[in-house]
Amino acid sequence: MSRLLTQIYLFEEIFAALQDAFPDEEFSVEDKPMDDTFLTLAPDRVRPVVELLMEQFDIYHLSTITGDDVGDGVRLLYHFWSGYGITLSILLPYDDLRIPTLTDLIPGAAFYEREVQEMLGVTFEGLETPGPMFLPDDWEEGDGPVRFPLRRNADEKG
Amino acid sequence: MSKITVPIGPQHPLLKEPLAFSLTLEGEHVIESAMRLGYVHRGLERLSQERTYVQNVHLFERVCGICSHIHSTTFCQGVEALSGLEVPPRGLYLRALLCELERIHSHLLWLGVQARNIGFDTIFMYAWRDREIILDIMEDLSGGRVSHAVNIIGGVRIDLTPEHRDVILGQLDTLETQIEALLGVVENESSFQGRTRNIGTLSLEQIRRYCVVGPVARASGLDMDLRRDMPYPPYDQLKFRVPVRYEGDAWARTLVRMLEMVESVHLCRQILTTLPDGPTSARAKRRVPPGEVVSRAEAPRGEVIYYIRSDGSDKPARVKVRTPTLTNLITLPDQLQNISMADVSVVISGVDLCIACADR
Amino acid sequence: MLLKLLVFPGFLFLFVCALFFDWVDRRMIARFQGRVGPPWYQPVADFIKLLAKEDILPTGANPLTAAALPMISLAAVLTAGLYIPFGTISTASFEGDLIVVLFLLSLPALAYFLAGWISVGVYSVLGGSRALLQYFSYEVPFLMALAGPAILSGSWSIAHIVDYQGQTIWIALMQPLGFVLAIIGLIGKLKRDPLDIPKAKSEVVAGSLTEFSGRKLALWHLTMNMQTVVGIFLLVNLFLGQSSVFGTIPAFLSFSLKSVGILLLLSTASALYARLRIDQLATLGWRVLAPLALVQILVATWIGG
Numbered sequence: 001m002s003r004l005l006t007q008i009y010l011f012e013e014i015f016a017a018l019q020d021a022f023p024d025e026e027f028s029v030e031d032k033p034m035d036d037t038f039l040t041l042a043p044d045r046v047r048p049v050v051e052l053l054m055e056q057f058d059i060y061h062l063s064t065i066t067g068d069d070v071g072d073g074v075r076l077l078y079h080f081w082s083g084y085g086i087t088l089s090i091l092l093p094y095d096d097l098r099i100p101t102l103t104d105l106i107p108g109a110a111f112y113e114r115e116v117q118e119m120l121g122v123t124f125e126g127l128e129t130p131g132p133m134f135l136p137d138d139w140e141e142g143d144g145p146v147r148f149p150l151r152r153n154a155d156e157k158g
Numbered sequence: 159m160s161k162i163t164v165p166i167g168p169q170h171p172l173l174k175e176p177l178a179f180s181l182t183l184e185g186e187h188v189i190e191s192a193m194r195l196g197y198v199h200r201g202l203e204r205l206s207q208e209r210t211y212v213q214n215v216h217l218f219e220r221v222c223g224i225c226s227h228i229h230s231t232t233f234c235q236g237v238e239a240l241s242g243l244e245v246p247p248r249g250l251y252l253r254a255l256l257c258e259l260e261r262i263h264s265h266l267l268w269l270g271v272q273a274r275n276i277g278f279d280t281i282f283m284y285a286w287r288d289r290e291i292i293l294d295i296m297e298d299l300s301g302g303r304v305s306h307a308v309n310i311i312g313g314v315r316i317d318l319t320p321e322h323r324d325v326i327l328g329q330l331d332t333l334e335t336q337i338e339a340l341l342g343v344v345e346n347e348s349s350f351q352g353r354t355r356n357i358g359t360l361s362l363e364q365i366r367r368y369c370v371v372g373p374v375a376r377a378s379g380l381d382m383d384l385r386r387d388m389p390y391p392p393y394d395q396l397k398f399r400v401p402v403r404y405e406g407d408a409w410a411r412t413l414v415r416m417l418e419m420v421e422s423v424h425l426c427r428q429i430l431t432t433l434p435d436g437p438t439s440a441r442a443k444r445r446v447p448p449g450e451v452v453s454r455a456e457a458p459r460g461e462v463i464y465y466i467r468s469d470g471s472d473k474p475a476r477v478k479v480r481t482p483t484l485t486n487l488i489t490l491p492d493q494l495q496n497i498s499m500a501d502v503s504v505v506i507s508g509v510d511l512c513i514a515c516a517d518r
Numbered sequence: 519m520l521l522k523l524l525v526f527p528g529f530l531f532l533f534v535c536a537l538f539f540d541w542v543d544r545r546m547i548a549r550f551q552g553r554v555g556p557p558w559y560q561p562v563a564d565f566i567k568l569l570a571k572e573d574i575l576p577t578g579a580n581p582l583t584a585a586a587l588p589m590i591s592l593a594a595v596l597t598a599g600l601y602i603p604f605g606t607i608s609t610a611s612f613e614g615d616l617i618v619v620l621f622l623l624s625l626p627a628l629a630y631f632l633a634g635w636i637s638v639g640v641y642s643v644l645g646g647s648r649a650l651l652q653y654f655s656y657e658v659p660f661l662m663a664l665a666g667p668a669i670l671s672g673s674w675s676i677a678h679i680v681d682y683q684g685q686t687i688w689i690a691l692m693q694p695l696g697f698v699l700a701i702i703g704l705i706g707k708l709k710r711d712p713l714d715i716p717k718a719k720s721e722v723v724a725g726s727l728t729e730f731s732g733r734k735l736a737l738w739h740l741t742m743n744m745q746t747v748v749g750i751f752l753l754v755n756l757f758l759g760q761s762s763v764f765g766t767i768p769a770f771l772s773f774s775l776k777s778v779g780i781l782l783l784l785s786t787a788s789a790l791y792a793r794l795r796i797d798q799l800a801t802l803g804w805r806v807l808a809p810l811a812l813v814q815i816l817v818a819t820w821i822g823g
Contacts, residue, residue: 033239035388036452061382062369063454063463064480079463083387085452108369111488112480134196134517149204164640171719183644186796277711277718277793283551349712349792499644500795503721 009057011037011086021052036085038077043090043099046078050088050105059086062106067116069152074120078102092122101127121148161189164499168197172275172503175513179506183499191494193487199517206477211237211446214474215309218464221479222515223304224264227256228457230309233477235390236453236466237311241446247434249313250392255429256299256308257455258422262333263292264458265415268510269340272412275503276353281343288336295329298322313439323430330430334423341416344409354409358493358505361406368489372460372482373414374509378406384456395432398425408508415510444472459483459510481515523600528609532599536743537561539750542778543785550789561743565736573732578638584730587633588737591626595741598622599748602755603677605769611677616668619676619752620661626745627653627707630716633738634726645725649716651796652706655803656713660703662811666696667756669818676755683759690757692821696814697757699807701780704749705787706799708742712791713799750780 018027018039028040041049053059059082066077074097078088092099101124102109113124114133132139140147162183168176176197182190202221206214218233219226231253238245245253266289273281293303300306300316308314344350360370362379375382383400385393401417403410448470454463460482469475486509493505524530540561548555575584601608601615627649634646667689668674671682683689690697706713717725727738754776760769794802 033449033451034236034390034453038450060366060369063461064465064478066465066476066478068467068476068478077465079452079465081454081461085454087452106369107367108485108488111484130192131194132196134199136196149201162640162643164644171723172721273792277714278791279547279711280551280789283553287552347792349794352798353792353795498795498797500715500718500721500793 009082011084014053014057014059014086017056018049018052022048032085032087034085036079036087038087038089040089040091043092046088046090047100047102047105050078050102053080053086054105057082060106062102062109062112065109065112065116067120067122067150069120069150071152074122074151076116076122097122098125099123100125103127119148119150121151160184166502166506172506173511173513174271175511177511177513181494181499181502186499188494188497188499188502191491193490195487195513195517197517198514202518203477203479206474208473210444210472211311211442211474212444214477215311216307218477218479219305219307219309221481221518222512224267224512225260225457225459225462225515226305227253227260227308228455228462229479230307231257232453232455232462232464233466234309234311235455236451236464237446237468238442239451239453240449240466240468241311241442243312243440243442245313245391245440246437247392248317248436249438249440251429251433252314252316252318252438253309254392254396255426256296256306256314258425258429259292259296259299261422261458262337262419262426263289263296264510265419266292266337268415268507269412272408272504272507273350275507276350278350278353281340281350284336285340288333288340291329291333291336295326298325310439310442312442313437315439317438318430318433323433327427327430330423330426334420337416337419337423341413341420344412344416351409353501354412354504354508355405355407357408357497357501358508359405359407360489360493364489364492365406369485370460370489371485372457372510373411373418374486374489375460376400376402377410377414379404382461384454384461388454390455392429396425396428398428408504411508411510445470446472446474457482459512459515460485479518481512481518483510483512483516486510487516523609528600529596531604532596532744532747533740535747536740537565539747539777539781540743542781543746543788546782546785547789550786565740568731568736568739569733571732571735573734576638576729579636579729583636584633584734587629587636588730588734588741591629591741592737592744594622594625594629595744595748599744599751601676602748602751603680604751605773606760607770608677611675613678614674616664616674616676616679616756620664623707623745623748623752624653624657626741627657630726633730634716637726637729639729641723641728642726645716645722645728648722648796649709649726652709652713652715652799655800656703656706656807659699659803659807659811660707662808662815663696663699663703664752664756666693666814666818669815670821676752680755680759688758693757693814693818695810696818699811699814700753700757701783701787702807704753705784706803708746708749708784710784711788712793714793715796715799718793746781746784747777750777750784753780 030038032038059080061081063079063081068075073091073093076090080086101113113127114129116122117124118133118135164181164183166179167173168178178194180192181188206217209217215230215234219230221229266285270282270285297303300308308316360378365375365378365380381402386400398421401414403414446468448468450467452465454461462482463480465478466474467476541558545555575581598619600610601619631646631650634642667679670689671679709716730738758776
C-alpha cells in the first residue's frame with residue numbers, strides 16, 4: 001500500500017492525542033475555510049508536536065511554510081496535509097526571530113525554511129544555508145534594496 | 159582522473175528557463191552538484207499586496223506560462239472561500255475543462271522536451287505537432303493559446319455553445335489517437351527505454367522525506383492526487399483514475415505523464431458531455447471579509463498551495479504561493495549523484511522544471 | 519588531369535554533392551518528422567552566411583592551430599575523395615589505395631578531438647574526449663567490415679573491387695553482415711544521430727565546435743558534409759559496385775541512385791532512434807559489432823580462399 005496516508009484520522013483524535021501529550025499547553029484551534037484547521041503553538045512546541053504527528057498519525061507531508069509579518073511579530077505557518085489541512089501557527093516576536101529547524105525530521109522543509117529566512121529574517125537554528133536562494137548574491141551589500149523584502153518596513157530604507 | 163566543473167545554465171540548450179547548476183565531473187561521472195535558483199524571481203508575493211483581488215487574478219496567472227490557469231484557479235478558489243461565494247456548477251465545470259486541457263498541454267510539451275534532450279527529435283516533433291490541437295482548442299475557447307485569462311472571482315468569463323462543444327469533442331478524438339500512438343512508442347521502443355530506464359531512481363522513502371508531489375511522486379509509488387483526495391469541486395462529481403507506477407525512474411515518470419494525458423482526455427469528454435446549465439459566474443464584491451484560507455489544487459506538476467490572508471480591504475494582506483516545481487527540485491542533488499554526464503539531461507528534465515513557477 | 523582534379527570528379531563536384539546530400543538528408547528527416555524541410559538552396563545559404571560571420575576564439579586558444587585544423591581535415595577528406603571512383607570515372611587509382619583512403623578518412627576524427635582540446639572551454643574538451651572515445655568504439659568494426667570486400671576480391675584497390683563486383687554480384691549481397699556493420703560504422707564516423715554523442719546539443723552544447731564561428735565553422739561544416747559524400751561513395755563502391763543488376767543504365771546514373779539510396783538509409787536511421795550514451799556505444803562496439811565483424815572476415819576468407 002503506498003497511498004499518501006494509510007489511514008486518515010479525524011482531527012478530534014489528533015487533538016485529543018495532543019492534549020494528552022502536552023497537558024499543560026493551551027492549544028487554540030480555529031477552523032478555516034476549505035477544510036483546514038489552524039493550531040496556535042508556542043515556538044518551542046513545534047518540534048515535539050511535529051514529531052508526535054509524524055510518529056503517531058503518519059502525517060509527514062509538509063506542503064509549505066508561510067512567513068507573514070503581522071505587525072506584532074512574524075507569524076510562521078506550517079501547512080500539513082493529511083486528507084485535510086492542518087496548519088501549525090507560531091508567532092515570533094520581532095526581538096526573538098528564532099526557531100529550531102525541522103530539516104532533520106522532514107528534509108523537504110529545507111527550501112521553505114531558507115525562503116522564510118531570506119525574505120523575513122527568521123533564523124532557523126540548525127538549517128544549512130549554502131547561500132541566497134531567490135535574492136541576488138549581492139543583496140546584502142549596498143544601501144539600495146531593503147534587507148528583508150517581505151517585512152512591513154520593506155518600503156523604508158534600512 | 160582529473161575533475162572538471164561543468165556549468166549547466168543559466169543558459170543551456172537543455173533548460174527551458176534559467177537555472178544554474180554547477181556539476182563537478184570526474185571522467186564522465188558527476189560527483190558533486192550545486193544549484194542556484196532565483197534568476198526569474200519577480201517578487202510576485204510582494205507585488206500582490208499592492209494590487210486588488212481582481213488585478214491579482216491576472217498577476218498570478220503570470221507566475222507560470224504553462225500552468226497559468228491552475229494558478230488563477232487556486233487563487234480564485236481561495237478568495238471565493240473567504241468571501242463565502244458559491245460558484246455556479248457550470249462555471250466550475252468550465253474551469254475544470256481548461257485545467258485538464260492545460261494538463262494535457264503541459265505533458266505534451268514536456269514529452270517533446272524530454273525527447274529532445276535524449277536526442278530523439280522525431281518524438282519531439284510529433285508531440286509538439288499534437289500540442290497544436292490542444293492550443294487550437296484553448297484558443298477557440300478563451301482567445302489565448304497559452305495564457306487564457308478565463309478565471310474571474312466567482313466563476314469564468316467564457317461560455318460554450320453546443321455546436322462548439324461538438325467541435326471540441328471531435329478534436330479530442332483526434333488527439334486521443336495521437337497520444338495513444340506516442341504512448342505505444344514510449345512503452346515499447348528500445349532506444350527510448352535504453353536512455354530512460356533506471357535513470358534518476360527515487361525510492362518511496364525519499365519521496366516521503368522530501369514531500370515530493372505530482373507525477374514524480376506517483377512514478378515512485380506514492381498514490382497522491384488532490385483531485386481525488388481533497389476533492390475540490392467539480393472533481394467530486396467526475397470519475398477518473400490516477401495512474402501510479404512503482405519503478406521510480408525517468409521512464410516511469412514518462413509513463414505516468416502519458417497515462418495522465420489519456421485520463422485527462424477522458425475527463426474532458428466527461429466534462430463536455432455532462433456540462434450543467436446555468437450561469438457561469440457569480441457576482442463578487444470588491445472587498446473580501448477578513449480571514450485566512452489555504453487553497454490547494456492539482457497542477458500538472460503536482461500540488462500547488464496558496465495561503466491568502468485578507469484584512470477586509472480590497473487588497474490581500476498576504477498571499478503565499480508554493481509551486482510543485484520547488485518541491486521537486488529538492489530531489490535533484492540526490493538524483494544527480496554518481497550519474498553519467500549523458501544522463502544529466504534526462505534527470506534534470508525528468509522533474510519537469512518550470513523555473514518561473516519555482517522562483518515567482 | 520587538372521580538370522579532373524578540380525572539377526569532375528574532383529573538388530567542385532564533391533563540393534556540390536556535399537551541399538546536395540545535406541539538403542536531401544535534412545529534407546528526408548523533416549518529412550519523417552511531419553515537417554516540410556528546408557528548400558534546396560538552404561545548405562548554400564548556410565555556408566555563405568557562416569562565411570560572413572565574425573570569427574572569434576576564446577582566450578587561450580591558439581589561433582594558428584584553430585585555423586589549421588579544419589583545413590587539414592578538409593584536405594584529408596578531399597584527398598581521400600580523389601581515389602574513390604564515381605561510376606567508372608576515377609581521378610587516381612593504385613593498388614592499396616583503399617588503405618590510404620581509410621587512413622585519410624580517420625584524420626578528421628583526430629582533428630575534431632584536437633579542435634575540442636585547444637578550445638579551452640569545458641564543453642569543447644568534453645565533446646572532444648567523447649569524440650575520441652566514440653572513435654575507438656566504431657573504427658575497429660568499420661575497418662574490419664571494409665576489409666571484407668578487399669579479402670573477397672583479392673585486391674586492395676577500390677577500382678579492382680568495383681570490377682570484381684562487375685563480374686559477380688554486389689558484395690552487399692555476398693556479405694550482408696559486413697554491409698550493415700559498415701553502415702553503422704559510417705553513422706559513427708559521421709557523428710550522425712543516433713551516434714552524435716560528441717555533439718549532443720542537450721549535453722555538451724556543440725561539442726568540440728562550441729567555440730568556433732565564422733569561416734572556421736563554415737570549413738568544419740563543409741568537412742562534415744564532404745565526409746558524408748566521400749563515405750557514402752566509398753560504401754557504394756565497395757558494396758554496391760558496378761554490376762549488371764541495373765542493366766543498361768549509364769554508370770553515373772546508377773551510382774547516383776545508389777548513393778542517394780544509402781543516404782536515405784542513413785536519414786531513416788537518424789529519425790528512428792534516440793541518441794545512445796557513450797558507454798552504451800562502447801558496449802555495442804566492442805561486444806557486438808567487433809565480434810560480428812570478425813565473423814564476417816572469417817567467412818569472407820573462407821569463401822574467397
